Amino acid sequence: MGHTIYDIARVANVSKSTVSRVLNNQTNISNEARERVMKAIEQLNYQPSKLARALSSGFDAVMVVSRSAKTTANNPFFADILQTIAEKAEEENFDVILQTSKNSDDELEKCITKIRGKMIKGIIMLSSPVNEDFFKQLDLFNIPIVVIGKVEGTYQNIYSVDTDNFKDSYNLTKYLIAQGHQDIACLHSPLEYHVSIDRIEGFKACMNDYRLPLRKEWIINGGYNVEAGDLAAKQLFSTEHRPTAVFATDDLKVMSVYKAASDFNIIIPNDLSIVGYSNTTQTSFLTPALTSIEIPVRKLGKAGASILFSKIKENKELTARTIIETKEIIRNSVLKRE
Incomplete structure (x- = not known):
């Protein structure tokens, strides 16, 4: 069993509180007492436990x-x-x-x-x-x-x-418009976090600046997981009039659009163009390769x-x-x- 601060106090002939002040590098202690404590620590080869230190100064x-x-x-x-x-x-x-x-x-x-x-x-x-x-x-x-x-x-x-999620989303939408797209849909995440709001607001601002219509049935909440994203993408492709392009606000929405397009025999980019965000290596395996904002x-x-x-x-x-x-x-x- 290892030595305790009580053993140090006994060998150094000081109080336990003095030992504690030395161990916590406090200044309200005489040089003589500090020296005796340090010698006792060396003599006993004392190793303070992480738990003991944490009880006084907090865990690292x-x-x-x-x-x-x-x-x-x-x-x-x-x-x-x-x-x-x-x-x-x-x-x-x-x-x-x-x-x-x-x-x-x-x-x-x-x-x-x-x-x-x-x-x-x-x-x-x-x-x-x-x-x-x-x-x-x-x-x-x-x-x-x-x-x-x-x-x-x-x-x-x-x-x-x-x-800058607002600016990035604005620029992705602007790129679609520059390529001749006007019927643009957006698959987004629930609007409970700033990132979700900034991305959809960047999309809307760009569409408004170019005086393009924002169709409610093309702006769809794709949830937080793959299943919800798949349902949202299928809902989009089940409309009577389909968009020519989709802006997807995160990786999961991107992959959902690619999967749903395959299920509906929609060819990317011939039948449908897509832009989105790339946070991970998973989107690098998509074919055709995704035009995206790469999140570092x-x-x-x-x-x-x-x-x-x-x-x-x-x-x-x-x-x-x-x-x-x-x-x-x-x-x-x-x-x-x-």
Whole structure:
């Protein structure tokens, strides 16, 4: 059995509280007492346990807050960005706690419990809900929180790392219009998160700027998973008048359109053009190759983790919002209409 701080106190002839102050590098202690304690530590070859340190100063851990598993199933974005964050945490000798929740109330309660229990020193959120009451309440606890996504409010301890989803969606739609398309549909995600709203608003703004019609039956909520995306794509292709092009707001919607097109014997791009977002390597296997905005998932994860550890370890002054540049890639999924 290893030695304890009681053994150090006995050998150094000081109180247990003095030993504790030395171990926690506090200054309210005489040089003589500190020297005796350090000699006792060396003599006993004392190794403080991680748990013991954590009870006084908190665990060296960060928490990654993901959405409910029901909304992330088969979505590789979350696995890829979590891997990037875990790699950075390992470099910093921090543990990672992954949290999912049933709803926002459950999520808030779990976060507060871990903060009060000194289980975490920072939080990374993998999505940004439109309702920012969650941020307002967590901001009061004075620990750094990095959100991978847009944050509209102004806070003391919350930092945003995002791409410009509105601009990217506007530009993808503009590209379709430049290729002669006017009948353009949009498959989007539920409008509970800033990313979903910004992407569909970018699409709508571009259509309005070019005075093109926004047909309600062509703007369809494709849900969070493959099954919902497939149903949305089939609904789109079952309409009497089909669009000539589709803007899909994420990987899952893109793959759903490709699958449904095959089921309906629709040839891409001859019968239907498509543009979308590419977050993962999965879309690289699509034929024809997708014209897309490539989301730099690893850059988002690295930037978010770097900001968090800068605040935890050095408490650096940082800008509240960081925008990561994206890349528009023109491939073969769009047919130019004469």
